[in-house]
Amino acid sequence: VIDVELRNIMKKFQNNVVVRDFNLQVEQGEFVSFLGPSGCGKTTTLNMIAGFLDPDEGELLIKGRRMNGVPPYKRELGMVFQTYSLFPHMTVAENVAYGLKLRKVGKAEMQERVKRVLELVKLPHVADRYPKQLSGGQRQRIAIARALVIEPSLLLLDEPLSNLDAKLREELRDELKRLHQEIGVTTIFVTHDQEEALSLSDRIVVLNHGRVEQIGTPEEIYNRPASEFVHTFIGKTNRLEGVVLAQDGEGLTVKTAGGLIVRAARQQRAFAPGERVAVFVRPEKIRLADGAAADEVNHASGQLMIASFLGAFTECEVKAGGHTLSVKVQMDGQGMPLTPGRAVNCRWESEDVLVMPA
Ligand code: ADP
Ligand code: MG
Structure with a gap:
């Protein structure tokens, strides 16, 4: 009714x-x-x-x-x-x-x-x-x-x-x-x-x-x-501008302005190689790990700049691949100390990447 x-x-x-x-x-x-x-x-x-x-x-x-x-x-x-x-x-x-x-x-x-x-x-x-x-x-x-x-x-x-x-x-x-x-x-x-x-x-x-x-x-x-x-509007997110390198049946690959290679799972619409886009990853979808590592797809090594303890989680700012990424870290007691200045690396899944026309 x-x-x-x-x-x-x-x-x-x-x-x-x-x-x-x-x-x-x-x-x-x-x-x-x-x-x-x-x-x-x-x-x-x-x-x-x-x-x-x-x-x-x-x-x-x-x-x-x-x-x-x-x-x-x-x-x-x-x-x-x-x-x-x-x-x-x-x-x-x-x-x-x-x-x-x-x-x-x-x-x-x-x-x-x-x-x-x-x-x-x-x-x-x-x-x-x-x-x-x-x-x-x-x-x-x-x-x-x-x-x-x-x-x-x-x-x-x-x-x-x-x-x-x-x-x-x-x-x-x-x-x-x-x-x-x-x-x-x-x-x-x-x-x-x-x-x-x-x-x-x-x-x-x-x-x-x-x-x-x-x-x-x-x-x-x-x-x-x-x-x-x-x-x-619905929540905090990371926005990285870039250019589409390739699009196939499973998704697409984007090179960001900061030089990161981002792989995104299939989107609601198709994009053409060479198209300018913005890729989005929510802070809670990025995992933070210890130490530096080589850059690869959906992976950026960088430096922890700011860590703000907010009780249930800690909001971090990481400089990586020419971008400043916001990362939400759940504190479970076995996490690494979030000391500003330390080397960290960030990873995310292609399913958690959203691509929109820039
Ligand atoms: P919201 O509730 O989403 O904040 P409103 O519906 O109150 O927005 O207002 C939408 C738009 O209409 C705004 O730009 C507002 O300035 C304008 N507006 C609302 N009421 C009047 C009115 N009585 N006369 C002229 N403009 C109005
Ligand atoms: Mg109102």
Whole structure:
């Protein structure tokens, strides 16, 4: 069952097109994220789904019904924003009950539903407090409770975690995941944070300058990016420019500007010998070993420049083959001492190399 459908949606402000050719089908119960940098059109698109804005072109369908021109209150949506949008003069219980009051739900049922949804977000004890007596994380949980209490057919979340500090953000992220698993409401979640999108989503829509770059599962987005933009936006990577030496059925060989020979397994598209390309290898895909060794395919010897201990892993910078490579090293206790200046060599697998046109 398709809950939400965007067909060739376009939106412009004055003459500035900020969303174009947006096509998407969201299945019932799905958790879909809009991911992209600030200004790429995430909020504008969400606001069109919510009904705060109308598309200039294209069709918007919710549960199969055309929604163009239908006001927000007729769409039965729950929405949560980045900034806390609770009413300051109302208690938590009154805030949460607000949508039910508008819908003329009876008092007994209202109290029951408020109680249930506060239990759902694990805050049953704050019902009588005012928003200013709550922490930021608690306020966002209440905002989520207020959105859910009307049992919306669709939950829209616009960067709800962005104003929280790192630890709380992760806690509430796990909480959102649990909530979604528990109630299964169709959800569209806007974020500029790739980790949030990867960890929460069934599918991610990557946006860049108002265009859809790719729609896919977190694994597809991470492992088979449709463009350089998607690959670099989704996580740290090494980018080496070079020229294609050879292409065959198994993959291709590239000589980088720094003189390394890189072998890449079969790519999604073909390249011609002589073509200028960029090769990408993620820092966590490079293995660091002791000492110098002769340069060979997918192998570079060099010098360790910087090692930053980050707890679960150490981020290293290695000068090798005329490039500076970022390498993520797992610390397992038997690793070599990561002393700056020492000789090291780097290796990677051809399956972990991505090639894009330069
Ligand atoms: P995001 O949520 O991805 O950060 P937005 O959807 O808020 O991006 O904005 C997309 C683009 O549209 C931006 O360039 C922004 O400046 C512009 N924009 C958003 N709202 C308006 C508006 N009401 N009038 C004019 N331009 C707008
Ligand atoms: Mg926004």
